[in-house]
Amino acid sequence: MTVRIIEAGPQATLQGAPRGAYRHFGIPAAGPADPLSHAIANRLVGNASDRTCIEITYGPFSVEFMSAAAVAFAGAIAPVSLNDQVKPFHHTLFAEAGDVLKLGRADAGLRTYLGIAGGFQGEDFLSSQSTYLPAGFGGLEGRALKSGDMVSAHDDVSCPQHAESTPEHLRFPLTHSFALRASQGPDYESNCRTLWTEHFVVTRRASRIGIELDGDFPDLGVAENLPSAGVFPGALQLPPRGRGFLLLPDCQTTGGYPHILQVNRSDRHLLGQLRPGDSLIFLQRTPEQAAEDLANKQELLGSWLTDFQL
Amino acid sequence: MTGARIVPCGDDALRLVTCASDDRHLIADVLRNSGSWREVVVGRESVTVQFDPLDLPPPAARDLLEKMVSVGVSGQQAVQPVVTLTVNAEEASAPDLSGCAEANGCTIEEFLSRLHHSRLRVDMLGFAPGFAYVSGVDQSLRGGRLENPRQRVPAGSIGFIEGYLGIYALEGPGGWPIIGRTNAILFDKSAPDPFLLSAGTRLQIEWA
Numbered sequence: 001m002t003v004r005i006i007e008a009g010p011q012a013t014l015q016g017a018p019r020g021a022y023r024h025f026g027i028p029a030a031g032p033a034d035p036l037s038h039a040i041a042n043r044l045v046g047n048a049s050d051r052t053c054i055e056i057t058y059g060p061f062s063v064e065f066m067s068a069a070a071v072a073f074a075g076a077i078a079p080v081s082l083n084d085q086v087k088p089f090h091h092t093l094f095a096e097a098g099d100v101l102k103l104g105r106a107d108a109g110l111r112t113y114l115g116i117a118g119g120f121q122g123e124d125f126l127s128s129q130s131t132y133l134p135a136g137f138g139g140l141e142g143r144a145l146k147s148g149d150m151v152s153a154h155d156d157v158s159c160p161q162h163a164e165s166t167p168e169h170l171r172f173p174l175t176h177s178f179a180l181r182a183s184q185g186p187d188y189e190s191n192c193r194t195l196w197t198e199h200f201v202v203t204r205r206a207s208r209i210g211i212e213l214d215g216d217f218p219d220l221g222v223a224e225n226l227p228s229a230g231v232f233p234g235a236l237q238l239p240p241r242g243r244g245f246l247l248l249p250d251c252q253t254t255g256g257y258p259h260i261l262q263v264n265r266s267d268r269h270l271l272g273q274l275r276p277g278d279s280l281i282f283l284q285r286t287p288e289q290a291a292e293d294l295a296n297k298q299e300l301l302g303s304w305l306t307d308f309q310l
Numbered sequence: 311m312t313g314a315r316i317v318p319c320g321d322d323a324l325r326l327v328t329c330a331s332d333d334r335h336l337i338a339d340v341l342r343n344s345g346s347w348r349e350v351v352v353g354r355e356s357v358t359v360q361f362d363p364l365d366l367p368p369p370a371a372r373d374l375l376e377k378m379v380s381v382g383v384s385g386q387q388a389v390q391p392v393v394t395l396t397v398n399a400e401e402a403s404a405p406d407l408s409g410c411a412e413a414n415g416c417t418i419e420e421f422l423s424r425l426h427h428s429r430l431r432v433d434m435l436g437f438a439p440g441f442a443y444v445s446g447v448d449q450s451l452r453g454g455r456l457e458n459p460r461q462r463v464p465a466g467s468i469g470f471i472e473g474y475l476g477i478y479a480l481e482g483p484g485g486w487p488i489i490g491r492t493n494a495i496l497f498d499k500s501a502p503d504p505f506l507l508s509a510g511t512r513l514q515i516e517w518a
Contacts, residue, residue: 023349024338025505026435026479125499134482135439137499183321205461209483228436228443230351230358232323239485240457254353254436256455256485262320265363287368290321294363309364 001118001153002066005145006100009061013208014120014139014151015113016052019128023253029233030130030138031249033208033272034111036301037075039308040170041115044072044092046160049308051119052129054145056112058275062102063114065095066150070117070159074166076109076174076273090166094159109174109273118154132250133208167304178274180267182282183290185235187226187258191218195236195261196284200244204276209251211274213244220258228256234263234271236282246271264290265310266297314379316372324375325358335434335509337379346374352434352509354443354474390432390510395477397468397490398518406487410453410470421489422517424448430475430513435505440479440497442507447473459485466492468515477507490517 005012015038018031032038032055039049054061059078072092073080080087081102087093095101103112122129122139131139140149184192200215217238231237235247237257246263248271263271264285274280285293298310317325326337338357342350349360361371399407399422411421425447433445452472461483463469469476469486476486479496496506507513 021342021349023351024342024435026437026439026441028438132439135480135497135499142499184318186317186319186325227354227356229325229327229353229356230319230323230349230360230436232319232349232360234320239459240455242458252437252441252482253351254434259319262323264321285321287318287321287363291363291367294321298364309362 001069001116001155003063003069003116003151004066005147005149005151006062006064007060008145008147008149009056009059011057012061012145013055013131013133014052014122014129014145015055015131016119016122016129017050018249019126019130019132019138022126023230026253027126028132028251028253029249030128030132032113033248034075034113034269036172036269036308036310037111037272038113039305040074040090040166041072041113042119043305044074044090044164044166045070045115045117047115047117047119047157049305051115052122053116054114054120054151056103056114058110059103059105059112061112062100065097065099065101067097068159069095069153071095071101072115073103073112074115075112076106078106078112079104088165090171092160092163092165094163108176110275111272116153117159118157121152121154134250170301170304174273176278178270178278178280179283180270180280181264181285181290181293182236182261183264183285183287185259185262186229187220188260189218189220191220192260194218195282198281200280202274202276202278202280203243206274206276207250208248210248211246211271213246213280215244217244220260226256226258228254231255231259234265234268235259236261236263248272264293266290266294269310316375318368319358321368322363323358323360324371325356326375326379327356341378344378346378351436353436354433390508390512392512392514393507394514394516395492395494396516396518397492399490403467403491404489406456407489410487410489413453414451421451424451425475426515426517430515432507432509432511432513433474434509435507437476438478438480438482440505440507442477442479442496444475444477444513445473447475449473453487455485456487459483463488464491466494466496468492
């Protein structure tokens with residue numbers, strides 16, 4: 001199974017399992033910015049949840065099928081058509097050779113995942129096919145997809161016989177306002193309390209590495225040059241006199257700016273859907289409460305996404 | 311390990327802070343080999359671990375880390391080879407060099423000479439693939455991070471913050487003042503060992 005990219009949109013990359021346990025070499029995780037939507041796209045075509053999908057950062061996006069395939073979209077909801085016939089989002093679609101599948105622009109949210117039965121094939125680097133653009137590895141030649149690219153899928157999985165639909169209770173609605181549960185970071189100080197009441201706005205400086213936030217940030221008393229230490233996606237860093245920077249899957253592995261909050265694992269998948277102009281509040285949790293939130297959300301997802309872990 | 315304390319880093323990570331220079335690589339090896347942690351990341355004065363709160367609730371994670379650390383570590387890192395890097399220091403490759411020299415009340419030549427005569431050693435890799443934190447820089451040289459980090463720093467750039475050099479193996483965002491650039495290939499994804507530098511590598515800087 002192969003598809004030809006007609007239109008790739010602002011940025012489309014192949015993303016599968018994150019590159020785990022290499023951060024001590026400076027290798028970030030990569031992988032889907034919204035792993036939950038990625039898992040749903042895979043589930044709709046009968047794949048294991050970590051198979052490689054195309055991560056589409058805002059449409060328009062379109063592909064032509066070189067052979068028959070089962071595909072599905074999940075994530076930021078945008079109009080879908082197959083040979084100019086309107087098709088449902090969150091639903092398995094069956095395409096024939098020569099068919100053209102199109103995705104329009106989402107009203108809210110930023111990233112849509114195209115799953116294909118078997119999963120797309122990307123270059124393997126350190127046990128992961130996920131594209132990491134800054135270093136040019138994984139995916140298709142380590143780069144974003146462009147018009148004319150041919151992308152193949154594994155054919156070790158038989159095509160699903162029946163169309164599936166994402167259960168209503170797992171179609172998380174996306175708007176332009178986000179509330180993310182978070183815990184204190186290691187450099188949180190008493191005057192950081194305002195972070196729990198302030199509204200922040202995503203600036204235009206937003207990528208798979210991180211998202212800059214505009215808003216009222218506290219004036220930290222800490223030294224400007226903290227010793228660099230390990231950081232993970234979900235960290236909110238605050239450069240001196242700067243704006244906050246929220247880290248995403250392609251973020252650096254260590255950092256020296258104050259790390260004031262950490263978006264909890266239960267809600268980190270939402271970071272991939274924040275787009276410039278969206279507003280955001282942080283909801284305060286202790287690590288113990290966060291573990292409970294995570295277990296609850298995992299249980300909700302587990303009924304349908306049996307092999308997926310947030 | 312004596313004198314280390316544990317600081318939570320959000321809901322699924324813990325940090326051991328104020329770790330002695332060599333100890334932290336040894337303790338990181340022990341933690342990594344235990345298989346209990348998703349990631350084990352060495353920092354300049356710390357070791358940060360990420361755990362899975364579904365398997366290991368936060369209080370249990372803390373207890374486990376305390377227990378593993380209290381057992382203690384012993385051993386010594388093997389002596390590493392010397393790598394010589396040729397570095398360009400003309401303005402296009404070193405936009406912050408004259409500012410760094412001026413801030414230290416010395417000429418560019420004096421500044422470069424003091425770096426050349428420093429006993430440099432790769433302290434750790436981190437931040438980005440192949441990015442090397444190099445310790446041993448002449449302690450009398452002062453300087454901090456840029457107030458506004460650059461969105462793009464070219465591959466091979468060498469940054470300076472007091473006590474350290476930071477070597478950018480890849481183009482990327484960065485907050486270190488840039489005082490030179492090398493043409494050496496620091497990261498090669500197709501090589502069996504993709505990294506030219508590793509923790510412990512001794513470095514000699516030659517100015518082009």
